[in-house]
Amino acid sequence: MANKDLIESGELEFYVAGLLSEDRMLEISKLVGQDENVRKEVEQIEAVVMRLAKESNSTDDEDFVDLLKKIVTDRVPKEGKVIPLKQEDTSKKTIDFKALSGWAAAILLLIFVGLQFQNNQTLQSDLTASMEAKAELESRLETQNFSLTLKENMIASITSENTKVIQLAGQKISPTSNVKVFWDTENNRVVLDTKNLPKAPEGMVYQLWSLKMTPLTPTSLGLLEDKESQQNLFLLDNKNLSEGFGITLEPAGGSKTPTLEKLYVLGVVAS
């Protein structure tokens, strides 16, 4: 069929309505890409239908932030579970070995608690809390003055299909602290919401650790310092197969190994 005949045939109107067979839709899509006249005709037909649709509204209050919140909250129940955390026993004095043992004990305890928790009916309420936290974080991201790229990366990480939410609970040194980690396993990065972490004293800095259980290996993911602003949100790379995360307070510049007595928050990734 010559393209002029095609335009006159009424098939392009059906194409815009999606009423043709799959094969015919494919053929016409190809023609739209090849023939300027066909493309223009299709665009004009579409413009009329779009206008009809638009006029079927009496308001124009589209809210993209609401939509993003819906995306975030809709997806959370499909994700990893949020594990409640118990305080670690830090009564033993510190040498490096004991420090590592402390981490191990805390983590084993967390795993045990986590396994029990999976069967616990309170799971749902924690998930709801996590959903709210995620929505709130998203909302704060919208309003805070981040650079566009940083904001874009953060939003992409928070809303990614592959993001796990891990709640890090306050430890003995600071039981009221808590931090949420949004681990985007696709892009290998984490977003941290540290608003419930006390301000680091002068000369000290918080350091985020990725934890592997066997063998127990803490790996530094970086320092939580933001000299330019008062933001509580951080974006850090994480290429590790993390099984848990912890945050310690370290001397400025950070440490090679975590200081257990200064472990502020800790949480494990649900399996």
Place this chain on the structure above:
Amino acid sequence: MAHLEQLIVQLQQKDVNAFEKLHQMYAENIRGAINVIVQNEEVAKEICQDVFLIVWQKAETYNASKGRFFTWLLNIARNKAIDFTRSRNYKEQKKNQSLDFFVNIYEESEDQNAKEQKYRGLKQMLQSLKKKCVELLEALYFKGYTQVDASEMLSIPLGTVKSRNRNCLKELRKHMNHGE
């Protein structure tokens, strides 16, 4: 159009800014298309968000070689809206009302003011058409009728549906071109 194609590719790569732009470009139309079916703007707004939720989650399933992006959106919106109309609540609310949104607006007299004022632009567009066009456009583009369904419902020969639809849209195009 290259711009649109680029935005769609970016959306498929989970680019939030591209998603926001596409939302700006289409949300109002899609919400209107939903309203044609559910006839409740609050509900239409909710369903429209669900539609864009699907768009975000399933963007990679859109294939430009199978049709227009708008057609894809319209199809998702129609399905969602029709699902909603199958709920008991909806049937209860609308049991004594006509479900023909366009025809209702088209036939409203000048003194049936509230709705007319609300959809004045739509009424002006529809009034440039004959009633059979109004019915046909509503059926094919907004209610998801097939050619056969439309032919049966409107009692017109199957072969006439395509040509009549084209003529109706041509009329609207003329009206839009004169009006702007």
